Amino acid sequence: MQRFALNDLCCPSWLEAGACLGRLLLDTQTVEPLHAEQDENELIEGMLVCQHCAAAYPVVCGLPILVADAWRYLWDRYDAIVGLAAEARLPIGKTMDEWVRERNAGTEPAMPGESEYESLAMTHEYLAVHFDDFRNALPGDHPLLPIAREHYRSDFYSVAMGMIEPHLDPTMLGIDLGCSVGRGVYELAGHCKLVYGVELAFHSAFVARRVLRHFPARMNEYRLRLDGDISRQRSLPDRSRDNVEIVVASAESLPFASGSCGVTNNWNIIDRLPDPERMLAEQERVLRVGGILSLAAPYNWENRHTPRKGWIGGKGAVRTVDAIRERILQSSEILDEKAYIPWVFWIFERYFEFFFSHGLVSRKRV
């Protein structure tokens, strides 16, 4: 985590009166801060403490863990985090390790295995869709090629970005919610002063930092799955940016001050949240008046991600597109809308997933 982030991040804890939003300071007493040898502004490990409610948030492998129960979060996926840390030669320090174990004494980790968005396979699927072009990876006789030539001129991210670009300016702070491995952060950062990626899956956040900040090491390649266990190594372009940072946090409890932000994206995440309305309210809270909200999703509601009562539309006679439009109009004016933005996922060489996201860009009025 770069030192500059302490100016923008705040405490996401939920108190009786609402979000705490206290200032976070680096506590040098509890856990000795560990900085990168080659960059003293890079905090690899440490403890952030809220000046208002005293909640503590660890920084692990360069990522601040700004979630409600950060110790439980770490413990639930501790094996995977320890593995990633060791692989990156950033072993978890002794004091931090003791804190995690002590705070979780007597409980079993909830996710000893890999969960969907934290899995290696899915992280690499997202590297492919964010930073590679499936057309260049297909054999010349693949039947998808002529279809793509005809009907798929630009990838999802270029289209979604093209919709907000005219409304951005280089003084803005941007936030990309559910950023996965970082394409949205990368794109926004080309037009904003500073951009934060907010991601709940540790593995994705870790990889996003490797891609965007080259920390702890640049991600040069990924594995594209072809068939069963067979995969091919593909190179990744250099997508580093100085004006970005990634935080582990929930889109439903953003660690940013109210009115602090000029643009927020939520791309393909609204139908993956327990409480989508809470995310929209959080986006509206952090945006300043006149700020830009970009929403895109295929509205693929599933009870396992979003219990039905939280769906915005998609039930009774109300289509999600209409319900979303109506909801956004409560606080904002709509600047642009696209009915269908194709989003193509390579799963295997003979298995693709196609989504058609609805895209909407709005400006906050009140």
Ligand SMILES: C[S@@+](CC[C@H](N)C(=O)[O-])C[C@H]1O[C@@H](n2cnc3c(N)ncnc32)[C@H](O)[C@@H]1O
């Ligand atoms: C369908 S993917 C979309 C990723 C990216 N925005 C894109 O369009 O390619 C949804 C992402 O949201 C993340 N996510 C799920 N719940 C989240 C939450 N509460 N807060 C932040 N990120 C979340 C997942 O880990 C995953 O990376």
Ligand SMILES: [Zn+2]
């Ligand atoms: Zn607090």
